[in-house]
Amino acid sequence: MAAAAGEPKKIIIDTDPGIDDAMAIFLALRSPEVEVIGLTTIYGNVYTTLATRNALHLLEVADRTDIPVAEGSHVTITKGTKLRIADFVHGADGLGNQNFPPPEGKPIDMSATDFLVEQANLYPGKVTVVALGPLTNIALAIQQDPSFVKNIGQIVLLGGAFAVNGNVNPAAEANIFGDPDAADIVFTSGADVLAVGINVTHQVVLTDSDRETLASSNGKFAQYLLKILEVYFNYHHDAYSTKGVYLHDPTAMLAAINPSLITYVEGAVRVQTNGITRGLTLLYNKQKRFAEITEWSNQPSVKVAVTIDAPAVLKLVMERLME
Numbered sequence: 001m002a003a004a005a006g007e008p009k010k011i012i013i014d015t016d017p018g019i020d021d022a023m024a025i026f027l028a029l030r031s032p033e034v035e036v037i038g039l040t041t042i043y044g045n046v047y048t049t050l051a052t053r054n055a056l057h058l059l060e061v062a063d064r065t066d067i068p069v070a071e072g073s074h075v076t077i078t079k080g081t082k083l084r085i086a087d088f089v090h091g092a093d094g095l096g097n098q099n100f101p102p103p104e105g106k107p108i109d110m111s112a113t114d115f116l117v118e119q120a121n122l123y124p125g126k127v128t129v130v131a132l133g134p135l136t137n138i139a140l141a142i143q144q145d146p147s148f149v150k151n152i153g154q155i156v157l158l159g160g161a162f163a164v165n166g167n168v169n170p171a172a173e174a175n176i177f178g179d180p181d182a183a184d185i186v187f188t189s190g191a192d193v194l195a196v197g198i199n200v201t202h203q204v205v206l207t208d209s210d211r212e213t214l215a216s217s218n219g220k221f222a223q224y225l226l227k228i229l230e231v232y233f234n235y236h237h238d239a240y241s242t243k244g245v246y247l248h249d250p251t252a253m254l255a256a257i258n259p260s261l262i263t264y265v266e267g268a269v270r271v272q273t274n275g276i277t278r279g280l281t282l283l284y285n286k287q288k289r290f291a292e293i294t295e296w297s298n299q300p301s302v303k304v305a306v307t308i309d310a311p312a313v314l315k316l317v318m319e320r321l322m323e
């Protein structure tokens, strides 16, 4: 059942903060269309312990310590401990090497997975998970509770590189590469999944001059983000030839907040879990009936974003973060 007009959509942000995660979290807190009912943490841009600390810190910056933080998995779904951490993108502290003081708050006494399952059961069909990191916590929730896929409203995930090169290597995008087995579980679960991949997020660039505009705002979030964005800009200047930074997480967040910003196709997505293309996401668009049974046959369809209204996304990012 659709939420009544005016009733904000409940969202849980599964996050590995992360500079663009911080932007996405602040954006959500400034968006009247959604109500953030919790943050769950995961490794990716930082290790999970630091993700939890950063999540608590960001909520303190935002004066929103009423929002619970539930700590997520420290290992992949196959219990892997060799994690790929993108500290070279976000700084050793995940937040632009600012050495912020430790948060005063603590995570709740419940795992991310238990929290996801609990909230999905509490508000069947009403909760959207916006997953901004590797998908371990979500896959664990799917495994733990068979009714999770029907009770969760939608899973909007930042992940995948659909028919474009990845950002970890030519095959794989960072969040899917972080736990390909978990990603494959999520994509084939039958849940209502919308994947926002870097084929889309690479179209949304916050330029050097946008950063100067941000600097002209006295807004609390704009001033905070300016500090942490330095490291993210430096990384992009080195790694890419774009004059600015990719707004991965904010784009996925806005796709969850306002679906009319994107268009998508539907089909079955499988994830390569080993070999040189580990982390590759491959969409079968169901246009052809193959003679043989394939690994994509009889798999449920998910939504994969294909276009984005990048100017509208940038406008919303700037307006809401400069308030």
Ligand SMILES: O=c1[nH]cnc2c1ncn2[C@@H]1O[C@H](CO)[C@@H](O)[C@H]1O
Residues within 6 Å of the ligand: 018, 019, 020, 021, 045, 086, 089, 132, 167, 168, 173, 174, 175, 198, 239, 248, 249
């Ligand atoms: O070059 C990169 N390598 C690894 N992770 C990256 C890179 N660029 C961005 N991200 C991080 O991974 C997610 C998008 O794939 C984003 O959360 C972003 O912060």
